[in-house]
Amino acid sequence: xxxxxxxxxxxxxxxxxxxxxxxxxxxxxxxxxxxxxxxxxxxxxxxxxxxxxxxxxxxxxxxxxxxxxxxxxxxxxxxxxxxxxxxxxxxxxxxxxxxxxxxxxxxxxxxxxxxxxxxxxxxxxxxxxxxxxxxxxxxxxxxxxxxxxxxxxxxxxxxxxxxxxxxxxxxxxxxxxxxxxxxxxxxxxxxxxxxxxxxxxxxxxxxxxxxxxxxxxxxxxxxxxxxxxxxxxxxxxxxxxxxxxxxxxxxxxxxxxxxxxxxxxxxxxxxxxxxxxxxxxxxxxxxxxxxxxxxxxxxxxxxxxxxxxxxxxxxxxxxxxxxxxxxxxxxxxxxxxxxxxxxxxxxxxxxxxxxxxxxxxxxxxxxxxxxxxxxxxxxxxxxxxxxxxxxxxxxxxxxxxxxxxxxxxxxxxxxxxxxxxxxxxxxxxxxxxxxxxxxxxxxxxxxxxxxxxxxxxxxxxxxxxxxxxxxxxxxxxxxxxxxxxxxxxxxxx
Amino acid sequence: xxxxxxxxxxxxxxxxxxxxxxxxxxxxxxxxxxxxxxxxxxxxxxxxxxxxxxxxxxxxxxxxxxxxxxxxxxxxxxxxxxxxxxxxxxxxxxxxxxxxxxxxxxxxxxxxxxxxxxxxxxxxxxxxxxxxxxxxxxxxxxxxxxxxxxxxxxxxxxxxxxxxxxxxxxxxxxxxxxxxxxxxxxxxxxxxxxxxxxxxxxxxxxxxxxxxxxxxxxxxxxxxxxxxxxxxxxxxxxxxxxxxxxxxxxx
Numbered sequence: 001x002x003x004x005x006x007x008x009x010x011x012x013x014x015x016x017x018x019x020x021x022x023x024x025x026x027x028x029x030x031x032x033x034x035x036x037x038x039x040x041x042x043x044x045x046x047x048x049x050x051x052x053x054x055x056x057x058x059x060x061x062x063x064x065x066x067x068x069x070x071x072x073x074x075x076x077x078x079x080x081x082x083x084x085x086x087x088x089x090x091x092x093x094x095x096x097x098x099x100x101x102x103x104x105x106x107x108x109x110x111x112x113x114x115x116x117x118x119x120x121x122x123x124x125x126x127x128x129x130x131x132x133x134x135x136x137x138x139x140x141x142x143x144x145x146x147x148x149x150x151x152x153x154x155x156x157x158x159x160x161x162x163x164x165x166x167x168x169x170x171x172x173x174x175x176x177x178x179x180x181x182x183x184x185x186x187x188x189x190x191x192x193x194x195x196x197x198x199x200x201x202x203x204x205x206x207x208x209x210x211x212x213x214x215x216x217x218x219x220x221x222x223x224x225x226x227x228x229x230x231x232x233x234x235x236x237x238x239x240x241x242x243x244x245x246x247x248x249x250x251x252x253x254x255x256x257x258x259x260x261x262x263x264x265x266x267x268x269x270x271x272x273x274x275x276x277x278x279x280x281x282x283x284x285x286x287x288x289x290x291x292x293x294x295x296x297x298x299x300x301x302x303x304x305x306x307x308x309x310x311x312x313x314x315x316x317x318x319x320x321x322x323x324x325x326x327x328x329x330x331x332x333x334x335x336x337x338x339x340x341x342x343x344x345x346x347x348x349x350x351x352x353x354x355x356x357x358x359x360x361x362x363x364x365x366x367x368x369x370x371x372x373x374x375x376x377x378x379x380x381x382x383x384x385x386x387x388x389x390x391x392x393x394x395x396x397x398x399x400x401x402x403x404x405x406x407x408x409x410x411x412x413x414x415x416x417x418x419x420x421x422x423x424x425x426x427x428x429x430x431x432x433x434x435x436x437x438x439x440x441x442x443x444x445x446x447x448x449x450x451x452x453x454x455x456x457x458x459x460x461x462x463x464x465x466x467x468x469x470x471x472x473x474x475x476x477x478x479x480x481x482x483x484x485x486x487x488x489x490x491x492x493x
Numbered sequence: 494x495x496x497x498x499x500x501x502x503x504x505x506x507x508x509x510x511x512x513x514x515x516x517x518x519x520x521x522x523x524x525x526x527x528x529x530x531x532x533x534x535x536x537x538x539x540x541x542x543x544x545x546x547x548x549x550x551x552x553x554x555x556x557x558x559x560x561x562x563x564x565x566x567x568x569x570x571x572x573x574x575x576x577x578x579x580x581x582x583x584x585x586x587x588x589x590x591x592x593x594x595x596x597x598x599x600x601x602x603x604x605x606x607x608x609x610x611x612x613x614x615x616x617x618x619x620x621x622x623x624x625x626x627x628x629x630x631x632x633x634x635x636x637x638x639x640x641x642x643x644x645x646x647x648x649x650x651x652x653x654x655x656x657x658x659x660x661x662x663x664x665x666x667x668x669x670x671x672x673x674x675x676x677x678x679x680x681x682x683x684x685x686x687x688x689x690x691x692x693x694x695x696x697x698x699x700x701x702x703x704x705x706x707x708x709x710x711x712x713x714x715x716x717x718x719x720x721x722x723x724x725x726x727x728x729x730x731x732x733x734x735x736x737x738x739x740x741x742x743x744x
């Protein structure tokens with residue numbers, strides 16, 4: 001099918017979706033941080049178990065997942081027409097729609113809109129799209145202060161840190177660390193504050209109230225945009241979002257083009273899938289929906305910026321495109337054994353974990369095996385826990401395998417590397433039972449490496465990557481094939 | 494029933510006791526086992542590392558190996574991941590290169606290929622295979638058996654019927670051990686961190702034996718336990734099920 005949206009054919013995504021080093025190199029650093037591993041292990045275990053309980057309460061969970069998946073597949077199949085319909089409905093109700101090809105364009109549009117209001121401060125609703133484009137940094141460069149109002153985003157912002165989780169961006173911090181961050185960066189805080197969660201939350205609340213009441217402009221993302229009505233929806237837990245969406249005069253929403261649903265009633269499916277998958281709640285505390293502008297009620301100026309930033313490239317890959325079905329619940333992060341150990345920063349992108357491993361490299365495209373994002377599809381054991389947890393049934397392991405094949409194929413014209421040669425050699429040996437049997441016989445000299453215990457403890461590179469922490473059994477005296485020939489020879493015909 | 498053994502390359506070359514146990518077990522249950530001699534490797538490592546072009550000849554070779562040689566009713570492999578590869582990857586690889594005829598031949602073979610616990614419980618209808626294994630055992634349900642093949646608790650049904658054995662539940666059993674094929678080399682530090690947690694859980698059970706249905710995962714867990722000199726052994730499910738009270742050397 002055609003996916004032409006009126007923008008040039010290849011528009012690579014940019015912004016905070018590509019790290020500076022490969023996943024193994026970045027993971028090595030976080031693995032050495034024992035505090036980080038303890039924080040992450042405790043948090044993901046808790047939320048993982050809560051999610052299982054919340055999902056078990058729903059009798060038709062599998063049907064809901066299939067409905068969510070089918071709805072998203074429909075959206076992807078006719079995204080161009082739905083986007084146009086959405087634009088028409090937002091405009092008809094007094095909103096303005098802007099189109100942004102990439103992160104830079106989105107940041108420029110939003111900054112110009114804020115500038116036009118004369119304000120030098122915006123309050124922000126937690127938004128992955130603005131994290132993706134690096135909007136806060138861009139606003140700051142242009143003399144506009146962007147204040148995160150979600151508690152965890154505020155912790156990350158005040159700590160001059162980076163988010164490490166889609167839903168819980170400060171998951172890598174414990175409360176003692178949060179107290180230190182607040183003491184250092186929050187003006188007017190009680191210097192004797194304890195690390196009691198309530199005390200910390202109340203301090204953040206007092207700090208944020210002042211900002212809510214003074215800000216003239218708010219910037220949000222969107223969980224959903226409804227094509228048939230031009231409605232936008234934000235789902236949240238703390239109520240800070242609702243303050244931002246109702247108090248300021250101007251509201252600017254940055255939304256990825258994949259966030260659409262066709263009709264208002266489609267929200268019923270996602271409003272059941274999302275809270276249980278993300279926060280393990282039956283229902284999230286605050287769901288805000290807004291449609292256009294209403295005189296005397298809420299923001300009087302309303303803008304939507306539709307962000308591509310590589311999404312049409314993802315759409316063009318018929319296997320990889322279902323990565324766009326993601327509703328950013330982060331259930332896959334919480335069940336991923338690799339994320340749990342390596343942490344979110346190792347993925348280099350604002351989208352970490354299994355979904356990040358398939359989304360980030362597709363959004364940016366990859367420039368070769370040295371591209372940090374080219375290492376992401378390999379940052380998985382293909383254990384499949386992510387697929388089981390995904391509320392919209394994205395086949396993450398399948399897409400990982402697909403992206404690995406694309407990566408290998410894209411490099412075939414160059415000189416073969418060590419891995420290419422090893423795989424070709426293994427393919428050659430396994431391509432014939434005679435060659436395989438011959439190599440099995442030769443490999444038995446490896447028995448001397450095993451010594452009396454039959455245990456190989458040290459091998460040269462690259463096998464040393466195994467023996468650094470694990471023994472290898474020495475080859476047996478007799479292979480299965482030989483045993484079979486000895487015991488069953490006359491029966492093999 | 495005439496059962497074709499897909500020994501898997503790893504069991505053939507490094508863990509023959511797992512394949513010989515599968516043969517002894519099935520023969521003890523009164524079935525005829527045949528070994529299609531052309532077989533080598535399912536190509537899973539190639540597919541999972543991105544080398545699908547290199548996997549294509551292996552898929553073709555596997556299909557030819559099981560089409561030629563002795564006739565058979567069903568095929569079995571003592572490995573969840575290799576059966577997962579046959580069932581979920583072979584036709585996909587063939588189609589990627591436009592070989593629809595190979596894809597349908599691969600699908601025919603896959604439709605009659607089972608992982609050991611599936612074969613025993615679903616096809617042969619036995620959960621008590623008459624085994625005797627007087628040890629404390631904990632069981633790791635490997636990811637591909639669990640989530641690719643959905644074998645659910647079939648291995649545990651079989652183990653619960655083993656006489657003389659104490660089966661101890663493994664904490665966080667469904668967490669990956671960190672093997673993941675070439676992941677163990679490409680991301681060796683993360684893999685080692687996952688293994689450390691898996692080993693901690695195994696040791697916490699006080700079991701003498703950690704069992705699983707995949708030699709590859711056992712190679713990983715066993716490699717770590719051996720490095721720790723923990724004294725805990727790794728034993729494939731097939732070997733436990735093949736053990737009986739009869740004294741003497743099997744086979």
